[in-house]
Amino acid sequence: MTATSQHHWSADPAEVLRVGPGFRLSDVDPDSTPGYEGGKKAGEKDLASGAAQFDELQERLFAQSRLDDGAPSLLLVLQAMDSAGKGGIVRHVIGATDPQGVHLKAFKKPSDEELAHDFLWRIEKEVPKAGYIGVFDRSHYEDVLIGRVRELAAPDEIERRYGAIADFERRLTEGGVHIVKVMLHISHDEQKTRLQERLDRPDKHWKYNPGDVDERQRWPQYMDAYQAVFDRTATEAAPWFVVPANAKWYARLAVQALLLDALERIDPQWPAADFDVEAEKARLAAT
């Protein structure tokens, strides 16, 4: 675990946060900071040094793909209840690297055209190409989360989707897309505090949606739907990680560590030149 070896991790976040057999969401304390020995101040410092590492690995990943269409890519799937901090992850973790190598997609309520297709149709189009770091802010998992809680599809269709997702993700990973799935886990109380703040501050009103309270009223059903997601779609190829997110600094640091871990396993290399370097030097010198 070279990514985090000089830091304050006492355990590998890719191990302690991973959804394994027998995982129960209700056992996770949203206030906890699993595997990390430092506090907020140390965490912010570690986030900054991790950012430099993330940036370098991203450049290699991108470079490697320029001469190889079959080179790997990385896909971060972000799911959470409202106000859990998805936006902060994009801004503070993903935002630390070159925007030119990032493909970010926020999935909203499906359009009529999207609804006329299978639920994975709009997802497939946004899978990151070779060399890119893709980020899904919400994803196909909405179709088995709000889809289940709000009964937007029949129960047998919801059942079908779990299997379709597992097949889909296996196909992506076989094609070189490394998938990291993260649920940011805040508590019911913490969400109340955060929504309250959005209502209290006029410069945050634009982030508030009355629908957020509607979904909040179905909190237990959502937790059940997440549990079903973990039971059915946490695979070897595309693991789920549940990140306690009441402490924003911890959530950002942990997601960064998960991405660093994935990038180090990819271990991207600078590509060899596909031209004659000496000949080009001579050609350039003559100009």
Next chain:
Amino acid sequence: MTATSQHHWSADPAEVLRVGPGFRLSDVDPDSTPGYEGGKKAGEKDLASGAAQFDELQERLFAQSRLDDGAPSLLLVLQAMDSAGKGGIVRHVIGATDPQGVHLKAFKKPSDEELAHDFLWRIEKEVPKAGYIGVFDRSHYEDVLIGRVRELAAPDEIERRYGAIADFERRLTEGGVHIVKVMLHISHDEQKTRLQERLDRPDKHWKYNPGDVDERQRWPQYMDAYQAVFDRTATEAAPWFVVPANAKWYARLAVQALLLDALERIDPQWPAADFDVEAEKARLAAT
């Protein structure tokens, strides 16, 4: 010029860098740092403080658009000879803000499908939506730059395009897209140094393309083609700015200042809530 008032600017970059009547590209010294009194160190410090300002204005721009589909957007068009630093602008200037509010598009050699349409067809699709900061890394101007130098289209078609571009950009600005067009201007010698470095360093080989030297051999024709672009498409609605770019720190600072100037003219405001704030507070409190 509040954007730069505490900084080391002695003149408004939006004035001194702007292509006005009688502008001659050959009069611009790529080593110069027009309007800026500080050196590299001061410039880097000013870039960092400008980044915070840029980030705040971007958030307001984005927020404003959430409740208003007709809200303004900002489009930065970046043109330059190879190695002039477009990528560095994206990384260090644009990269300072939230990736969620940025729409970045690098235009490569057109595909067969794109060539089967008018040259503006693929451009139109990438115009930033309300609230977004769009960045074109190369653009429709390639169709009158390489298009002219390489004679990829007949002279009368090239002629037609200048007018079509002016009409297109006027339509965009009337629709709320604020356009800032920037040419990063490096010297012939500086390009040689930079390409040489790419050849000398194995970790930079992926950035080198033998075609870069082919285009370099046509340097004077490109300068003429840029001059024609300025003569024909520098309009009140969509001005051109030529930014001396031998000093990377200056180019980044200057482009940031141009964007800050545009954002301040847009003057985005936090939107008023489209819901009953007190009623929502009560609803939330009850959960």
